[in-house]
Amino acid sequence: MAxxxxxxxxxxxxxxxxxxxxxxxxxxxxxxxxxxxxxxATPASTALTDFSQPLPEVAPRTRLTPLSPSYYTGSxxxxxxxxxxxxxxxxxxxxxxxxxxxxxxxxxxxLEEYRLIIGDQVKPSRYNKIVRxxxxxxxxxxxxxxxxxKAALALYARPENPELRRRAERTVxxxxxxxxxxxxxxxxxxVFLVEGEGEVLVNGLPIVKKFSRMHDRESVLWPLIVSGRxxxxxxxxxxxxxxKTGQAEACTLAIARALRIHEPALKHVLREAGxxxxxxxxxxxxxxxxxxxxxxxxxxKR
Amino acid sequence: xxxxIPWRCLRTPPQVITHPLKPRPHLHNFTTTPxxxxxxxxxxxxxxxxxxxxxxxxxxxxxxxxxxxxITVQKPAxxxxxxxxxxxxxxxxxxxxxxxxxxxxxxxxxxxxxxxxAMFELPSEEGGDTIVDRLRALEAFQTKxxxxxxxxxxxxxxxxxxEVGRLLERVMKREGTEDGRVNERAILxxxxxCGRSILLLQAMTWALQKDWVVVAIPNAQDLxxxxxxxxxEGNSHLWLQRAYTTDLLRKILKANQKALKRMNLSQNYxxxxxxxxxxxxxxxxxxxxxxxxxLLAWDAFNILLSELGQPGSPxxxxxxxxxxxxxxxxxxxxxxxxxxxxxxxxxxxxxxxYLSGKRSFHRGVTLAATSSKxxxxxxxxxxxxxxxxxxxxxxxxxxxxxxxxxxxxHVDSLSKAEAKALMxxxxxxxxxxxxxxxxxxxxxYAVSAGNPKDLFGTCLRMRQ
Numbered sequence: 001m002a003x004x005x006x007x008x009x010x011x012x013x014x015x016x017x018x019x020x021x022x023x024x025x026x027x028x029x030x031x032x033x034x035x036x037x038x039x040x041a042t043p044a045s046t047a048l049t050d051f052s053q054p055l056p057e058v059a060p061r062t063r064l065t066p067l068s069p070s071y072y073t074g075s076x077x078x079x080x081x082x083x084x085x086x087x088x089x090x091x092x093x094x095x096x097x098x099x100x101x102x103x104x105x106x107x108x109x110x111l112e113e114y115r116l117i118i119g120d121q122v123k124p125s126r127y128n129k130i131v132r133x134x135x136x137x138x139x140x141x142x143x144x145x146x147x148x149x150k151a152a153l154a155l156y157a158r159p160e161n162p163e164l165r166r167r168a169e170r171t172v173x174x175x176x177x178x179x180x181x182x183x184x185x186x187x188x189x190x191v192f193l194v195e196g197e198g199e200v201l202v203n204g205l206p207i208v209k210k211f212s213r214m215h216d217r218e219s220v221l222w223p224l225i226v227s228g229r230x231x232x233x234x235x236x237x238x239x240x241x242x243x244k245t246g247q248a249e250a251c252t253l254a255i256a257r258a259l260r261i262h263e264p265a266l267k268h269v270l271r272e273a274g275x276x277x278x279x280x281x282x283x284x285x286x287x288x289x290x291x292x293x294x295x296x297x298x299x300x301k302r
Numbered sequence: 303x304x305x306x307i308p309w310r311c312l313r314t315p316p317q318v319i320t321h322p323l324k325p326r327p328h329l330h331n332f333t334t335t336p337x338x339x340x341x342x343x344x345x346x347x348x349x350x351x352x353x354x355x356x357x358x359x360x361x362x363x364x365x366x367x368x369x370x371x372x373i374t375v376q377k378p379a380x381x382x383x384x385x386x387x388x389x390x391x392x393x394x395x396x397x398x399x400x401x402x403x404x405x406x407x408x409x410x411x412x413x414x415x416x417x418x419x420a421m422f423e424l425p426s427e428e429g430g431d432t433i434v435d436r437l438r439a440l441e442a443f444q445t446k447x448x449x450x451x452x453x454x455x456x457x458x459x460x461x462x463x464x465e466v467g468r469l470l471e472r473v474m475k476r477e478g479t480e481d482g483r484v485n486e487r488a489i490l491x492x493x494x495x496c497g498r499s500i501l502l503l504q505a506m507t508w509a510l511q512k513d514w515v516v517v518a519i520p521n522a523q524d525l526x527x528x529x530x531x532x533x534x535e536g537n538s539h540l541w542l543q544r545a546y547t548t549d550l551l552r553k554i555l556k557a558n559q560k561a562l563k564r565m566n567l568s569q570n571y572x573x574x575x576x577x578x579x580x581x582x583x584x585x586x587x588x589x590x591x592x593x594x595x596x597l598l599a600w601d602a603f604n605i606l607l608s609e610l611g612q613p614g615s616p617x618x619x620x621x622x623x624x625x626x627x628x629x630x631x632x633x634x635x636x637x638x639x640x641x642x643x644x645x646x647x648x649x650x651x652x653x654x655x656y657l658s659g660k661r662s663f664h665r666g667v668t669l670a671a672t673s674s675k676x677x678x679x680x681x682x683x684x685x686x687x688x689x690x691x692x693x694x695x696x697x698x699x700x701x702x703x704x705x706x707x708x709x710x711x712h713v714d715s716l717s718k719a720e721a722k723a724l725m726x727x728x729x730x731x732x733x734x735x736x737x738x739x740x741x742x743x744x745x746x747y748a749v750s751a752g753n754p755k756d757l758f759g760t761c762l763r764m765r766q
Contacts, residue, residue, distance in 0.1 A: 198744065198747075198748055200748070200751075206715075206751065207751050208493055208715060208751035208752070208753050208756075209493060212493075212494060214749060214750065214756050214759060214760070217748075217749055217750075217751060217756075218749045221748050221749060224748070225745050225748065225749070228741055228744075230744040230745055230747075230748040231744045231748070
């Protein structure tokens, strides 16, 4: 296993460090080593042998001194881990990165698995911080990714399950049509996108008749406008449910998805334009005892 | 005097007694700055450059109402009709806009298909009343048609303009029946903002240049919303709108001076109860007399129409905008408080008689334009589509026959060439800041879907 500074530090912080300086440690139980992965097995007995380290000869300590600077944080294991990762990130900050969409797909360990590593209760929000750093490290250009980082990331990655990763590849059909669905509010849009001269039919009507508001028309065509493909494709959309705005924005999503089937390289452009992310918000239901979803009736004295 | 320093060394610093609510005196416990080099304390309040209004903020924060300054000069109240005048004012030129050199929309372009897809300016070179003034008198220009953005009024020559031109052309060439009677009837129909009223304007421009008699009802809504006085005429059982008719005659008189001066009556007519106009009198004189007296107006209007039906009379163009409005019950009530059907009002009735071919000019074109700013007129929609009406659909039975036989000109979206011409014109006039390249054109054409009204909007709007 490649032993870089990070691993050494992880080893120190997570594997074999007693919480306090050894000569005055009086805890009866010992810290058994925690391994980040099952493969990196270090003998558990090292923890005991470390007690016989020679002490620095500066001055004799008169009180217990924690070894970890995170001792007083409440969950020192977590913070040591976080700080180690931050150090690693800082040292590789300047390396060139690639777009997140192109980064190798990795599934990080679940929160439960991470808790087992740390051996302590970790809040989801704290684990999110770790994941964010890992994602950032994962975006370093794979061609020049340092071995140290690779090894560090491997500690947190889940083993890949090919069954789960298999996803149907969407392609253009025999007639050159790309088909996609988009949803927004309660509207559902089904779109067929073919190469053409820029004609748009929504529910069999010209777009000017279906969406008389210009803003809605702009919404519908937004993926094509931002990618400069307005006159390159014909759109045939069938949209139902919802109102005008919902229908228009459902079309946006569907057209963007269909466009990505034709030209997968447009993903970044479309994401920047906000055409990839699904807006899953729905109207909140009305509750009994409320006037609306949240509104309560006014207080009346009697 | 005893120096203070030794005392200060010996004693504990005195407790500064301060009021608990008042701010404490500013004490610096430690500083490395020598006292003389220290900056003076900042005055409280905003820095001199900020736009914060201290007085205003103080008054707001303390919730103290400060009396406003008494208004010394009161804004004068609007005169009667002043606001309407402001609302209806037509501005046709803008000296700030960049002038664009364009060919004039002359009468020899009538029905010329080659000119389609180009911009033309409305003719102005003429002694005295220009065509633009006469069109203005006919209220052919409307507000919200974006005239005030440009140096001169210009229009786009479209495919539909060619079709309208063909109507005029057929009348001019007398491609009709043997006796020389030619009548063309058409309805301009399309989506909102597709340019139907502008097509009427273009037809009027040509008709005025050719010295036709142009009779234009600029907005049929004025006839049916109950804003003008009305009375029942016994013989025809129609409701006359004398005030409106007088107004209409005034417009006709102003716009068609030349043609009316040349028109002489072919027979004697009664004018009002007492008067009579003799054969040979110029039509202009009749109308001038009628304009003075609303009681004569309806008769004078009828004299004009019947004269236009006589052989030897000049060709006529009869237009009406917002046809939908007269396909609904009007807001007028009869003595038993029933709603009066719009077709029972004399002016709409007359127009529809010409549109459906019951009455006809000797040579003439009757043009109507539908409107999108109207409540639903299912009967008219069915008639315009020409579809079979379900007997269980309770549609107005009078609407269908009223437009029977009229040609329906579908005003479509702009083609790409037309949109390009229009966009170039906007660009040259300085309205559109983007350059017209293939990308912007495609984008704006797609968003507007070729609708001229929306195309203007997209060109004017900055991309956010």
